[in-house]
Amino acid sequence: MIVVPNSLHVALSPVIGGKGKGVIKEDLTKEEISTVAYLASGLQLEAYDVVSRVEEPFQDLLSGARRWLRREHVDLDVPNEGEESDLHRNLKAFAVKHLIEKEGIDPKAIFVEVYVDRLKPDIITPNLAADAKTSIGVLPSDEVLDATKYSSISKRIWVVLSPLPLLLELDGVTGRVREAREKGIELDVVVSTKDGLLKLREFLEEGRKYYEGLKGGG
Structure with a gap:
């Protein structure tokens, strides 16, 4: 995926090595x-x-969480049934690490890959069901819609997304979150960052502050 100002893409396309699967050509500023x-x-x-x-750097962030989990709570590093990508396994690890370190949840109250009433979220605690989504071959907004099924077993739902797929389909994701909340489902999209899992609004606010800092410094 290539994100590039249109004028720059026109100038560099003859010499770009390989071909991006998708090219977003907008009048983007530096x-x-x-x-x-x-x-x-x-x-x-x-x-x-x-x-x-x-x-x-993003993969390093996730793999660091997986190493921590295997070192500190290896019993919570549980594989999914069948094939599971490293990205999915590491997103789960990052979420578990956040719940323990940032949310203060007792590791003994966290269950990974456990069925509850024929549903199996990646992570379940007494008041939260969390599902990690890789967005590989699936739209993030459809993954958010799929996670609403956990409302039958948990009062709160977290959908753990990687930041880039989220940014590429932001309108669809925010629409699905709004739709869920209109139905009375307490669902949040959370994003893996260096500061832990941030809810969507917090994540976008960090981007706004960073952008304003660049503009102010320029």
């Missing part, structure tokens, strides 16, 4: 591209970088 990279990296990449450089 500050806007930098903000997208900052958000997509999990609030880590503070430089003028296109999205092609955000994957490594």
